[in-house]
Amino acid sequence: MALAAPTALAEPAGQSGQAVPAASGSALGVANGARLQLRWELQRKPAGAQLPQGGTPARFILTNCDRQPLPGSGWSLYFTGIDRMPAGAQSGGLVLEQVAGGLFRLRPGPDFQGLAPGQTLEFAYRHNDSVFMPSRSPGGPYLVYDAAPDAGVSLQYTVATLTEPAQRGKVGSPHSAVSPEDTYWRNARADLLPASNVPPVLPTPLRLQPGASRLALAGRPNISAPAALANEAALARSLFPATLAASGGPPLRLTVGAVEGHASSEAYRLTISAAGGIDIVGNSAAGIAHGVQTLRDLMPLPGAAAPALPELTIVDAPRFGYRGFMLDVARNFHGKETVFKWLDLMARFKLNKFHFHLTDDEGWRIEIAGLPELTTIGAVRGHSAKPGVRLQPAYGSGPDPRDASGSGYYTRADYKEIVRYAAARHIEVIPEVEMPGHARAAVQAMESRYHRLKSAGSRDAARYLLNDLDDRSEYVSAQLFNDNVINPGLESSYTFVEHVVRELAALHREAGAPMKTIHMGGDELANGAWEKSPASLAMMRKHGLETSADLWDYFYDRVDAIVCKYGMVTSGWEELAARKTTVDGASKLIPNPRFTRNGFIAYVWNNTPGAEDLAYRLANAGYDIVLTPVTRMYFDMAHNANPEEHGVNWGAYVELDTVYDFAPLDIMKDAPEAARVGKDRLTEYGKRRVRGIQANLFSETARDPARLDYLVMPRMAALAERAWAAAPDWTTTADPAKAAALHRSAWSGFVNALGQRVLPRLDLEGEGLAYRIAPPGLVLDNGRVLANHVLPGMTLRYTRDGSDPTPASSPVAGPIAERGMIRVAAFDRKRRRGPVASIESR
Template identity: 70%
Template sequence: MERLLKNKTIYGSCALALLLLAAPLTEAIAATPAASQVSGYASGAKLTLRWELQRNLFSAAGIRAQTRFILTNQDKLPLPAQGWSLYFNCMDGVESGTLPSKLILEQVAGSLFRLRPAPDFAGLAPGQTLEIAYYHPDMIIKMAKAPVGPYLVYDAVPDQGVAITDFEWLPVTRPEQLDKGNSGAKPVVTPQDTYLRNTQATLLPAAEVPPVLPTPLQLHPGSGTLVLKAQPAISAPAALGREAALARSLFPAGLAAAGGPVLKLAVGKVEGQASPEAYSLTVRADSGISIVGNSAAGVFYGLETLRDLLPLPGAAELSVREVSIVDAPRFGYRGFQLDVARNFHTKQTVFKWLDLMARYKLNKFHFHLTEDEGWRLQINGLPELTAIGAVRGHSDKPGVRLQPAYGSGPDPADPHGSGYYTRADYIEILRYAAARHIEVIPELEMPGHARAAVQAMEARYHRLKSAGDKDAAKYLLNDFDDRSVYKSPQLYNDHVLNPGLESSFTFIEQVVKEVVALHREAGVPLHTIHMGGDELPNGAWEKSPAAHATMQRLKLETTADLWDYFYDRVDTILHKHGLFTSGWEELAARKTMLNGRHKLIPNPRFTQRGFSAYVWNNTEGAEDFAYRLANAGYDIVLAPVTKMYLDMSYNPNPDEPGVNWGAYIELDSVYNFMPLDYLKEASEANRVGKDALTDYGKRRVRGLEATLFTETVRDPRRIDYLVMPRLLAVAERAWAPDPAWATEPDADKAAALRRIGWTGFVNALSQRVLPRLDLEHADIDYRIAPPGLMLDGDRVLANHLLPGITMRYTSDGSAPTATSPLVSGPIMEHGVIQVAAFDRNGRRGNVARIERP
């Protein structure tokens, strides 16, 4: 699911764990001793550290990246010859060993590495600089693979780490840094590349911009206009109280209090539409506005459409064109997944994204609550899950907290490494979502991706055993005698629940029971729990005595059979609570061998169990796996990495944030997705031997889900940047019918139709949707793409992904500001031309640069 990384080992003392288990997270953090300085030696706070990609190296033996740290001692005291370690996290790992700098580079666990002095290291005097050359085991294109979160620990105080805050990555701009050899990796995107890509769309007159996004099923414009000079008189039954409140919020407070047109809300039959989310909306100059929904959700979505039809905030006249709309979603499942486990995000951030989901008619919030690097939900009866599993930071001994990950550093008070939702928080989130007709689907990752739980339950076991508790192993998740050899994509070898232990199922039952209780207390229905299932490493369980004993008892031949046993038990637990089982695609898959290679096939055992499989992998020969699962009888949610993983970078440029293990995803990559026929985009060679959806399989596709994993996302503003505006294209594909270009068999006609559709979509974004967010001060720092630039004789041409957006330029090499000259045509100046686009509030986007001699 997330080919990226995670981390390893938890640290701390069992004595301290006793304190942590009796205290909330804030007290647990306060109990950690403050970092102190070793007398006579340099402080980590006074070291400066730079990291540089020097070049990628290509040879017959493979590809590796040559890199270096540049460490400078800015203190008046020396960094000694011995007795210290410099820790850091690094996605996808580094090559360990003794370095030419006379330091030793070694893996601590997972993505946590450290540098320590070799016996002949001489120390680092005040003012001295040390170059530390080393290698990464693969090519580096994105800075996601660069080290993060460095901190210094002295052996004399091994439980205390001091963050190196003066740490930077040096730019990746030189030709040798950008060289990708014959690897086939995509080249950097130039301003000219961007200019040519932007020519797919042109600026539309305001009257031709599509008025509603996502596109309604039927829209028939009228000829008149309803002018609103006073607040509408809202007519709604008591059962639509929340919807009536939303309706009132759509109109500015400055309108006269009375005398406005009628705005009628009702639940009733929407002719010809069976979906409970269907609605009809009519605007008439003489009779006002009427919204009828097949349910309250339909009325809610009708109001969101009305919001779209209103003029932008600040318009001279508040009026709505006459219109008749009948609308219903294409898919009943229109989802967004937010990972809060790898990096924690507050409930206020969750509320913000629930608001955005509701506005664009997304209705499923997949809440990724647990991972290797964090357990983020308070569970009654298992305080260790949050006292240990929700806290990251440095410690010298096992059992207190998880190790630093994703740059969270040594401090357990780091707000992204540490944190969880209390029961009250979670209930508040459930109710907030339900008020917006959004279903929350909690995810409990297992049997892989479970290190936080494994470590927390192991610490619980040791604590209780030392206290003489005979029930200490009740929730234990790992077999201490397991000698299985495996490594996850995130570099772990100790992060898997063991199905050979009955205590694993006791743990699952307790957690499921408590999640069910939380939903019951919130008064919010729970239909399913996403039970993980992805990326169990090859080799897991194979040398576990507990697993083998279970296999012998049940007469299971392979660990693939043990997998089936595990999910049979999990499904039974969920069914006992009236739930169906959801999980990643592997949950519905069977591991087998084909020509000596591991292969996943639809698992015939669970096709009649009502599993819902979320299919992420559409790469490397698995392009049709989603369709094969649906054809085999599984309900599926399409979440393909090459289209829906919003943690993927927009392009290969090093300064563009995000990851690239699956794809680069521009806005048009999402827009071009054809859910029921995405193999149509593949080359002829890649379609050979691939299965299309059968008519039966099409009925098993529940819908679409956009996904944001947060390995590289510590700042909530980074969520804004990566998710918006790509989430708007997800909403369009999930709600609207297939566009004309997707079903046109003639390639030339399809291309022309696609250009028309794309032009309408980006004009809607640039002229209506994004400006509305700006003017409402919705606090969404969406990505403003860099302009396209091209030399054309003696002038510079500029365009933008969002036609009509304000662009400004400079010619002296400085970055444009909100007062720089407007781009109103070709730029005629000479020099270093820099151009940027600006939103309605003057926020600048990414800058493009071109030299005109």
């Protein structure tokens, strides 16, 4: 499908995309976009009004604060959104149009008379979906005049404070408001433990045998390790603060050797003895690194008056060989320093697979030698009137191609540095190249290359072309695109795939960490794609293929052959291992028998209603799988439906205990018995196919590192607990009462360790991690206010006059007997405050 002028955006005069003088409006005698104020807000449903199911009434309020008028025609106000919006809606004399994907615009209708200085207009409409979270509000608005079509000027923009979920009061709705009382009773499922009873290590080790004494840390240790363990020795050395004497500390020995009873290369044994010092033995360097991270957990918190370590012996090994975290840098870009930070945190929690989501519709983030357009076009978002220069704005990135989250990529040198950094921490980098859907950045970049070379007379112009220019297929992707698909009917598509795979494999070899697998996408190919493509239809006739599902198989047969050619195994989302079919007229995914012998690794995210057992069906059919269910392991999901929470909610809400309670080998353990009827369970054969688990962070709503911090931590600690620690007793105990007691004990240990030891250490070590501080729970009890927190041991402070608590406010030391509007918040060791909860005590 060819580029359409409104959907691809072109080179402005100047570097910023905002430098055309006429963009200010002053030279045209019209309003300067920078002096327009735009406000977006939800509208409360009028009493007794019946609105269509799922709709959300909302409005834009535009105020002209300039001395010049906004004319009655000749301009467009662009903005981006995550949700579908009612294209064609009219209000206030304006018309709402979809440009492409999530890019929309308001344009003057025939009756619009203009907006004089000081005037305000309202554009009222109804969102197609239920929207009550600020992260799902429209973003990045800018004004473009027809007379200066390449110049977009950002508006002053505010989103009104959202005060309530759409489903407030609907008991049992997943979108119901979560009150301070709800939070209190949820938090009450854990007990506050004395410091002596807090588990000393997370994730929980297999065996911990305490000793009777303590090893005093009179100075920094004398570390002995072979040269091959230089990285691990440096890590161990970094655990001991500079405030300790330079010498006089205990011996610390690092040794590769057999850990009895454990075949895993990541197994280790840690021994701390008052008489003999510290010994860490691992089946490999990776095992030793994990032992050093356990030693970090055992170290006294910074500032301890008389630092010492407990005597003990720990023997440990992981439950799963695959313990992953996926970071999406395509939707919103994050630089290599942010990647380094998360690799360090992964290593702390003994995670070992970094799934690097490098490409998608909205960005291509890796430099590929020989294909510069992938980054000069595919890695840049911003406004333009001409096709083929850069990608359109998305996820609030606005008109400026210098926007740090909309534009950016890793150079070849950057990428190799990331791979080396990960390898030094025993983390495997698994790059993902999304295809055949979710590929708009690549498709547009390669079409631009084609047009450039063709106009220059090149005979090789179509060598890497990814789309059939005569394709008239009709489809809409999950992100609302109709031009984001690589075409399997073009030989140039396979030439492109091989070029990218070869270059990525070369980067890993040059970094000293050869790839074992590469993730080749496969996610969410829209229905209808390819069906009216002459190239695809010709390929189907040539190879005797009857349906687009057969063409899918053909495509991935060839992709897999390319991956195997470079000595790797193909990984991808579950659709690689599944086949679309229909049952009773409804779409259904079933295991695809074609690829069971190819060794595909399927990452299974879809456990939505109707597909709860898909992962198990694939494993039982012979596919190796990585469990990454959306309802448990998508860290871009908001914690709950309260408007102050950040994230998306299309799949679930994911609280800390939602992650912790995940039972990988019994994914429907918490479901009602009726919901389990007819669902497949894992066979013994299938259990052997479960490689491990992974959490995903798609970055649509995460434009800055602090937002990543908030969404990932401390949920990453719960991921680690499920991925590393042995199956907890409460998942295998048949007696419900006993299982509940075991769960309460284990959950109490986990949250106390986080609140009293893990997060305070991150604070005191100055990691700069803006992790989520949850709001406290509050209830009234006989005239007193009871307060608690999901992480017992977090400092709670309160006021009684309705003001927000500060670090100087009174600490909560028990029931609060004062009267008034009681407001409570939690604070970390850096005096950073979490959300405030309120309750009135009379």
